[in-house]
Amino acid sequence: MLKGQFQILRCEVAGVDAVAAVTKHSFPRHTHEQYGIGVIHQGAQKSHSGRGMVEAGSGDLITVNPGEVHDGAPIGDAGRAWKMLYFDPHVINNAAKEMNEAGAKPDEFPRPVIGNTYLANAFERLFAAMTNEHPIASTLLREELLLNLLAGVFREADDPVQQQAIPKAIRRARTMIDDQPDLAVTLADLAKEAGLSRFQLLRGFTRATGLTPHAYLMQRRIDLARRMIAGGSTLAQAAIASGFADQSHMTRTFVRKYGISPGAYAAAMI
Incomplete structure (x- = not known):
């Protein structure tokens, strides 16, 4: 049986986070601010992704795009183990610009699960x-490995999926949350920003993003709290600064999204 553990490893490159996890936790619908690439090492999981329901098993490469609503649950009772690298958007975007010369137009990872041993x-x-972990890793080596991996992932695109553009009105409301997730906003505030009625805003926002405005706000708040904790803030400081009612509220939200408590997350930073 796999035992639960969660480890965050410091990376040598700014804008990149590394995670190694072993867990039976079922993650609810959520999003990430970053691009994610990883490999399942043991077990298997199923998840709703931007491409529908998918399953990934041992040896499969898994990806997620910023803002992509997804969840994740183990298949069977044994849980699963994986490693992930999370990249701030500018890291992937800078690499993608260089790949455009080859005729590619990479802007998002095309497949949530890739069964390719070479890429794994x-x-x-x-x-x-x-x-x-590499004894002679250098900046040059890391740059080469990242570009080669991204080129392979983007080549895995099959029939392109047309993503429906988010209406400008909804983007204005979403930006209002993104810019100040710590503020206490109401549905009326968001509707006014979008120039819509509260019902139109609620329906349009949920349809466009896959999350209700409140659920989206909670995602942004917990993302802010995570960054603050990673930067050395205390749990109480992170809770207050990210807009949670108290530390216990932040803790409950953190556990639902990440499968560990914020205290364990802070302790896992090595």
Whole structure:
């Protein structure tokens, strides 16, 4: 049986986070601010993704795009183990610009699950280099490994899925939340910003983003809290600054999204 553990490893590159996890936790619908690439090492999981329901097993590469609503649950009773690298958007965007010369137009990872042993091995080499597991990792090596992995992931695109554009009115409301997630906003505030009625805003926001305005706000708040904790803030400081009613409210939200408590997250930073 797999035992639960969660480890965050410091990376040698700014804007990149590394995570190694073993868990039976079922993650509810949520989003990330970053791009994510990883490999399942043991067990298997199923999840709703931007491409519908998918399953990933041992050896599969998994990806997620910023803002993509997804969940995740183990298949069977044994849980699953994986490693992930999370990239701030500018890291992927800068690499993608360089790939445009080859005729590619990468702007998002095209497939949530990729069964490709070569790419899985490429990820393992990149993870080792990013976390200094590689004994002679250098900036040059890390850059090469990242570009090669991204090129392979973007080549995995099959029939392109047309993503419905988010209406400008909804984008204005979403931006209001993104800019100040710590503020106490009401549905009326968001509707006014969007120039819609409260019902139109609620229906349109949920349809466009996959989350209700409140659920989206909670995602942004817990993302802010996580960044603050990673930066050295106390749990109480992070809770207040990110807009939660109190530390216990932040803790409950944190556990639902990440599968561990914020205290354990802080302790896992090595």
